[in-house]
Amino acid sequence: MHARWIIAAGLAGWLGAFVMQPVDAVAQTRGELKLEAQLVWGTEDAQSPDPKHRPVEREVARKLKSLPFKWPHYFEVNRRSVSVPDQAETTTRMSRDCEIKVKNLGRETVEVTLIGKGEPVGKVTQKLPRGQLLVLGGNAENFTSWFVVIKQTP
Amino acid sequence: MKPDLELLLKVQALHDGELSPAEAERMRARLAGDPAARTLLREMDEVRSALHRYEAECTLPESREFFWSKVRREILQSAPSPAREQPRAPAWAFWLRNFLPAGALALLVLTLIFGLRPAGIFPRSTAMGVVAVETALRDTGAVTYRDEAAGVTLVWLSFADENHFTPFTSPDTLPQ
Numbered sequence: 001m002h003a004r005w006i007i008a009a010g011l012a013g014w015l016g017a018f019v020m021q022p023v024d025a026v027a028q029t030r031g032e033l034k035l036e037a038q039l040v041w042g043t044e045d046a047q048s049p050d051p052k053h054r055p056v057e058r059e060v061a062r063k064l065k066s067l068p069f070k071w072p073h074y075f076e077v078n079r080r081s082v083s084v085p086d087q088a089e090t091t092t093r094m095s096r097d098c099e100i101k102v103k104n105l106g107r108e109t110v111e112v113t114l115i116g117k118g119e120p121v122g123k124v125t126q127k128l129p130r131g132q133l134l135v136l137g138g139n140a141e142n143f144t145s146w147f148v149v150i151k152q153t154p
Numbered sequence: 155m156k157p158d159l160e161l162l163l164k165v166q167a168l169h170d171g172e173l174s175p176a177e178a179e180r181m182r183a184r185l186a187g188d189p190a191a192r193t194l195l196r197e198m199d200e201v202r203s204a205l206h207r208y209e210a211e212c213t214l215p216e217s218r219e220f221f222w223s224k225v226r227r228e229i230l231q232s233a234p235s236p237a238r239e240q241p242r243a244p245a246w247a248f249w250l251r252n253f254l255p256a257g258a259l260a261l262l263v264l265t266l267i268f269g270l271r272p273a274g275i276f277p278r279s280t281a282m283g284v285v286a287v288e289t290a291l292r293d294t295g296a297v298t299y300r301d302e303a304a305g306v307t308l309v310w311l312s313f314a315d316e317n318h319f320t321p322f323t324s325p326d327t328l329p330q
Contacts, residue, residue, distance in 0.1 A: 122296055123287070125287075135306060137308060137310050
């Protein structure tokens with residue numbers, strides 16, 4: 001009986017080494033990352049005071065609403081397309097005071113540095129596969145909120 | 155002295171009322187002239203009265219039928235049930251019985267190998283939703299929240315100038 005368990009553990013180890021190796025190889029594919037960054041304003045008001053603002057797309061809104069926040073409405077303030085070659089870094093201005101610096105670390109991993117008024121505020125390193133969102137956020141005036149939503153373009 | 159067995163039986167029969175009237179009459183006549191027989195009869199009377207006096211009276215708190223039905227039910231319940239005929243195990247049961255535990259262990263090992271790789275040792279750790287956050291400013295606080303189902307990673311930053319990130323034309327929200 002013990003021998004059977006030992007054999008099973010050994011088999012599992014070999015399976016892990018050989019079967020999952022190609023997955024690693026695929027994941028290590030390097031290339032340019034095409035991203036989309038949105039500056040989003042979260043509010044309790046159904047209408048934004050700025051007529052240039054428009055509600056965020058439905059999928060992003062759904063995901064933002066799934067977060068544990070009170071704001072039911074999200075407006076897109078700005079949207080930027082970002083292309084980052086492998087191991088390169090790109091800086092994109094999202095608003096007058098807000099910039100993001102995105103570094104492509106390979107394997108769909110990004111390092112995003114948030115810059116406020118020219119000063120780095122925070123740095124986030126995260127795997128960002130297609131369909132997933134990386135959201136940086138904070139408080140804004142009048143109990144509203146700002147978000148920088150980053151995702152891979154389809 | 156050894157008692158006369160026939161006398162003993164006759165006295166016993168008289169005492170128990172088992173003699174015919176004629177025999178009982180003859181026996182009483184004999185008792186009148188036989189002190190030993192009278193003594194024997196008196197002892198029998200005393201024994202009977204003593205037994206009647208000290209016999210413990212046992213009463214059931216429930217009816218007789220109910221009491222015995224309970225006894226019967228308990229006997230039936232405690233009796234071993236007849237052995238059921240075991241269905242013949244299918245052929246694959248052998249493999250299931252012998253290799254299911256091994257398979258479960260193999261799955262566990264796989265999960266440990268590929269699910270718990272520590273960050274910094276294997277690059278693929280970032281694929282497991284591990285997020286690394288550094289804050290550059292001294293007064294910045296960061297909270298990370300990961301919703302696997304929605305595929306969202308949120309990093310919530312708190313710092314002094316955060317209110318100026320979204321410029322608005324409304325007087326209420328316009329930065330001063």
